[in-house]
Amino acid sequence: MRKVRLAVLALALAAAGAVLLSCAPATRPTPAQAKAFLDQAEAHLLDLANESSQASWVQATYITPDTEALAAKASERFIQATMEYAKQAARFDGLDLPPDVARKLRLLKVSLSLAAPADPKESAELTQLNTRMEGVYGKGRYCPAGVTDLAKCLSIEDVTRMHSTSRDPKQLLEVWRGWRTISPPMRGDYRRFVELANKGARELGFPDTGALWRSKYDLPPEEFAREVNRLWTQVKPLYESLHAYVRWKLKAKYGDAVPAGGPIPAHLLGNPWAQSWDNIYDLLAPRDADPGFDLTQILKSRRVDEKQMVRYGEQFFTSLGFAPLPPTFWTRSQFTRPRDREVVCHASAWDVDNVDDLRIKMCIEITGEEFSVVHHELGHNFYQRAYNQQPFLFRESAHDGFHEAVGDTIALSITPEYLVQLGFLAKPTDPAKDTGLLLRRALEKVAFLPFGLLIDQWRWQVFAGEVAPERYNQAWWELVRKYQGVAPPVERTENDFDPGAKYHVPANVPYTRYFLAHILQFQFHKALARKAGCQAPLHRCSIYGSREAGRALEAMLAMGASKPWPDALEALTGSRQMDAGPMLEYFAPLRAWLEQQNEGKPVGW
Numbered sequence: 034m035r036k037v038r039l040a041v042l043a044l045a046l047a048a049a050g051a052v053l054l055s056c057a058p059a060t061r062p063t064p065a066q067a068k069a070f071l072d073q074a075e076a077h078l079l080d081l082a083n084e085s086s087q088a089s090w091v092q093a094t095y096i097t098p099d100t101e102a103l104a105a106k107a108s109e110r111f112i113q114a115t116m117e118y119a120k121q122a123a124r125f126d127g128l129d130l131p132p133d134v135a136r137k138l139r140l141l142k143v144s145l146s147l148a149a150p151a152d153p154k155e156s157a158e159l160t161q162l163n164t165r166m167e168g169v170y171g172k173g174r175y176c177p178a179g180v181t182d183l184a185k186c187l188s189i190e191d192v193t194r195m196h197s198t199s200r201d202p203k204q205l206l207e208v209w210r211g212w213r214t215i216s217p218p219m220r221g222d223y224r225r226f227v228e229l230a231n232k233g234a235r236e237l238g239f240p241d242t243g244a245l246w247r248s249k250y251d252l253p254p255e256e257f258a259r260e261v262n263r264l265w266t267q268v269k270p271l272y273e274s275l276h277a278y279v280r281w282k283l284k285a286k287y288g289d290a291v292p293a294g295g296p297i298p299a300h301l302l303g304n305p306w307a308q309s310w311d312n313i314y315d316l317l318a319p320r321d322a323d324p325g326f327d328l329t330q331i332l333k334s335r336r337v338d339e340k341q342m343v344r345y346g347e348q349f350f351t352s353l354g355f356a357p358l359p360p361t362f363w364t365r366s367q368f369t370r371p372r373d374r375e376v377v378c379h380a381s382a383w384d385v386d387n388v389d390d391l392r393i394k395m396c397i398e399i400t401g402e403e404f405s406v407v408h409h410e411l412g413h414n415f416y417q418r419a420y421n422q423q424p425f426l427f428r429e430s431a432h433d434g435f436h437e438a439v440g441d442t443i444a445l446s447i448t449p450e451y452l453v454q455l456g457f458l459a460k461p462t463d464p465a466k467d468t469g470l471l472l473r474r475a476l477e478k479v480a481f482l483p484f485g486l487l488i489d490q491w492r493w494q495v496f497a498g499e500v501a502p503e504r505y506n507q508a509w510w511e512l513v514r515k516y517q518g519v520a521p522p523v524e525r526t527e528n529d530f531d532p533g534a535k536y537h538v539p540a541n542v543p544y545t546r547y548f549l550a551h552i553l554q555f556q557f558h559k560a561l562a563r564k565a566g567c568q569a570p571l572h573r574c575s576i577y578g579s580r581e582a583g584r585a586l587e588a589m590l591a592m593g594a595s596k597p598w599p600d601a602l603e604a605l606t607g608s609r610q611m612d613a614g615p616m617l618e619y620f621a622p623l624r625a626w627l628e629q630q631n632e633g634k635p636v637g638w
């Protein structure tokens with residue numbers, strides 16, 4: 034996750050935009066005026082963005098009513114200005130403009146993820162709905178029957194931990210159902226939220242909010258939807274193999290609770306949303322093909338501390354030729370949970386001044402998983418710094434999936450060979466045991482794909498009015514079943530609001546970016562591995578220490594959003610199309626193994 038400057042939660046709160054619009058000159062503006070408009074907008078927005086980042090940083094690392102109020106005010110100012118400029122940009126429509134000017138005007142219009150109506154009452158109502166839904170989620174606790182002390186009720190962290198560690202189906206069912214008791218109160222709010230958000234989107238010239246989201250990808254919205262579907266079609270057979278294997282292994286463990294040929298019950302997959310399944314690796318591990326090392330144990334036995342985890346991440350990037358992180362990164366970041374105050378622990382990466390005030394905010398735990406998370410967050414930071422020479426509106430990734438993919442790409446290079454280079458392993462593990470490595474990774478990355486897809490498939494339909502509020506929950510489970518092959522373990526009705534039990538729905542964070550990032554990271558990894566001269570199977574390639582790969586990566590990152598994303602993709606990979614081929618290649622040995630295991634067993638649902 035990244036602290037997003039323009040892309041997320043943009044709400045305009047006042048009617049100022051409408052007033053300015055009505056002042057637009059009646060005569061046709063000139064290209065020079067368009068450029069002057071952008072110069073002014075960029076300078077103003079940069080100023081407001083920095084102010085908002087500073088306030089948000091303080092709020093996230095020291096939560097009090099005062100810091101919340103200050104952060105909200107600063108963010109309001111930034112958002113309101115963005116909305117005004119986005120509306121004003123329309124007056125240059127149809128002019129013959131230099132490509133970079135035309136591109137900036139377009140980016141301004143699609144930068145919002147939530148456009149508020151000009152009517153001040155409606156705009157204020159939309160803000161309140163958004164804040165309230167996020168608050169309901171944030172404060173959401175499941176209080177088991179008989180528990181009256183709120184402190185003993187379960188937070189999402191508790192629920193997540195139980196899903197990951199418990200193997201008791203009764204207990205899993207209880208927490209699964211329990212967490213979903215937090216979201217029914219959002220249902221009415223969400224319905225009204227959709228109405229108002231769509232009104233705002235229409236004022237910007239989009240048919241609905243889903244179309245606004247799909248317009249961020251340098252393609253007509255309907256073509257982008259087809260692209261997403263094409264990528265899913267590419268990876269679906271691999272997902273189905275994994276799903277079939279997991280289903281029969283779970284059936285062996287849990288018996289009749291798991292059907293032989295139907296969808297898998299959602300509570301048994303090791304995660305509250307069944308979005309990644311690596312937590313149940315222990316139930317699925319191949320016999321005689323376990324890699325035989327545990328990064329968590331290695332880190333702990335070497336007494337690696339939180340800062341040192343980050344030093345390892347930085348060292349990966351500097352080995353590629355990137356400059357070290359600035360000294361302020363080390364003094365201003367939050368690496369551990371403070372003892373004396375409330376903070377937001379959810380990992381994020383920041384560029385507070387939009388130049389080089391880079392920071393991460395985490396509460397690092399010494400685990401192999403967090404070792405990867407550190408690389409993920411630093412990927413954002415090195416991207417942010419690489420494009421800091423661009424004009425303000427281009428200080429963004431090529432598309433939002435790129436930003437999420439970069440750090441994960443680097444983390445794919447955490448191979449046994451790399452761990453040997455770090456001195457963590459005495460010698461690389463036996464390639465004959467790679468099945469375990471690949472299975473664990475597939476449970477994280479391949480299992481995620483349909484989930485990464487379906488959240489926005491649901492929201493696109495909801496925003497477009499194809500799913501009426503009376504069918505919110507039913508439509509959700511139809512998509513979960515269709516894409517994930519997963520089913521609710523107990524009956525759900527329209528009294529429930531299960532989409533609201535996932536943070537990104539009440540918080541209104543678009544989600545397709547994560548689907549795209551999961552595919553792109555393998556495409557990037559393959560291109561970089563080849564540049565680094567690695568001819569081994571992709572899962573055994575690490576680009577650590579390759580200046581050649583580093584140069585290619587930095588060249589793409591430095592482009593920021595200055596060019597349509599296919600140009601950036603081409604610069605690194607030689608291809609103008611997103612392609613799941615490299616992901617399939619990476620997992621090909623696992624796929625062959627899965628198909629052997631699945632022989633005679635049902636596949637699909």
Ligand SMILES: [Zn+2]
Pocket residue numbers: 034035409410413436437
């Ligand atoms: Zn991220």
